[in-house]
Amino acid sequence: MKAYYCKHLYNEMNFDINNIYICCGSSLGPSHEVYNPEKWKSYDDFVKDLLKWRQNISKQAYSGNIPEQCENCIELKKIDISLKDYLKGKFFNKYPIRHIIIKPFRQCEMACIYCLERRITHGKTTLEVSKSDYYEFLPIFKKMIENKIIATEDVEICFQGGSISVWDEFEEVLDLAYKYGVKNFEYLTNAYSFLPKIAEAAKDTNSRIVVSLDCGCRETYKKIKLTDKFDDVVNNIVEYANSNIEVLLKYIVVKDVNDNVEELQKFCDTVSEIRKRHTKGKRDIAMMIDIDYRDILKPDYVMPEEHRELLRYISEWGKENNVSVGMQEHVRKMIDEK
Ligand SMILES: C[S@@+](CC[C@H](N)C(=O)[O-])C[C@H]1O[C@@H](n2cnc3c(N)ncnc32)[C@H](O)[C@@H]1O
Numbered sequence: 651m652k653a654y655y656c657k658h659l660y661n662e663m664n665f666d667i668n669n670i671y672i673c674c675g676s677s678l679g680p681s682h683e684v685y686n687p688e689k690w691k692s693y694d695d696f697v698k699d700l701l702k703w704r705q706n707i708s709k710q711a712y713s714g715n716i717p718e719q720c721e722n723c724i725e726l727k728k729i730d731i732s733l734k735d736y737l738k739g740k741f742f743n744k745y746p747i748r749h750i751i752i753k754p755f756r757q758c759e760m761a762c763i764y765c766l767e768r769r770i771t772h773g774k775t776t777l778e779v780s781k782s783d784y785y786e787f788l789p790i791f792k793k794m795i796e797n798k799i800i801a802t803e804d805v806e807i808c809f810q811g812g813s814i815s816v817w818d819e820f821e822e823v824l825d826l827a828y829k830y831g832v833k834n835f836e837y838l839t840n841a842y843s844f845l846p847k848i849a850e851a852a853k854d855t856n857s858r859i860v861v862s863l864d865c866g867c868r869e870t871y872k873k874i875k876l877t878d879k880f881d882d883v884v885n886n887i888v889e890y891a892n893s894n895i896e897v898l899l900k901y902i903v904v905k906d907v908n909d910n911v912e913e914l915q916k917f918c919d920t921v922s923e924i925r926k927r928h929t930k931g932k933r934d935i936a937m938m939i940d941i942d943y944r945d946i947l948k949p950d951y952v953m954p955e956e957h958r959e960l961l962r963y964i965s966e967w968g969k970e971n972n973v974s975v976g977m978q979e980h981v982r983k984m985i986d987e988k
């Protein structure tokens with residue numbers, strides 16, 4: 651028999667600023683409201699409610715009632731399952747969470763011109779470590795651990811944002827996760843600062859930073875990030891790479907700013923320089939190219955030939971220099987589309 655399955659629906663939790671989503675994939679899925687002290691007597695009540703909400707959705711989905719937010723999602727699959735397994739409840743467990751995205755804050759030191767979060771922060775920047783403008787995450791996380799709704803193995807935690815380096819709860823949340831035994835961490839960071847806590851946790855975990863560098867020189871960096879920090883950021887990336895941390899360097903193609911081969915080549919040269927300075931450990935340094943969402947998300951978007959050329963150029967460069975080059979699947983498909 652066939653049953654619906656989506657890896658995101660059963661084992662994830664995504665803490666955003668105004669909602670908590672059941673999914674860490676692209677569709678987000680159904681959402682739960684964030685903690686509100688007027689509604690819940692305690693964090694314990696809140697986390698129990700979160701758990702009940704998840705279990706209800708998973709049970710419903712298991713018996714074929716897919717949440718409407720998931721109906722058209724490309725991740726949703728029908729898989730073959732025997733009646734015996736179905737009745738035994740192959741997915742019908744306590745739904746321990748294995749993947750958590752944490753982004754209940756948006757403050758940041760930078761104001762990248764493409765950043766979609768700037769709509770939320772109104773382009774305001776801060777160098778001060780401060781509380782989230784939305785809700786406290788740490789007490790929720792503590793209760794999730796106490797109530798054992800996070801798995802004990804194969805768990806991945808991904809910090810997004812805003813910028814973790816100016817979020818006051820970051821270190822304690824990371825500490826707690828590390829002590830609980832989480833072995834896989836991903837940090838989306840601007841690398842404005844080097845955070846020793848990340849390096850400490852990386853000694854015996856799989857840790858990865860994802861940094862949008864987007865260029866290979868100070869001038870272009872200033873144009874995109876509105877901050878004169880190119881050299882510091884490159885040094886911080888090298889320090890992370892030398893601390894047993896995998897590095898993914900992103901190049902977001904921004905129209906009329908870095909969308910030419912000369913700029914892309916400077917980025918490639920910077921990646922080469924970082925690789926040369928990566929002298930300790932064997933963690934990978936990889937690249938990824940993406941197109942500014944402000945363009946690609948337009949319904950009538952057609953990729954210009956010059957941008958296709960950039961995708962081909964970086965792919966070739968990666969092959970020649972033995973550096974892996976990632977792209978989102980829908981971007982890759984556009985390379986050869988006419
Ligand atoms: C919003 S940032 C937050 C984490 C961190 N401050 C950083 O810069 O990586 C998360 C990711 O979203 C990406 N992003 C933001 N706006 C984008 C856009 N317009 N197009 C493509 N990627 C974008 C950034 O490149 C970054 O990798």
Ligand code: SF4
Binds near residue numbers: 760765766768812
């Ligand atoms: S560093 Fe990240 S969160 Fe900050 S403005 Fe840039 S993309 Fe946005």
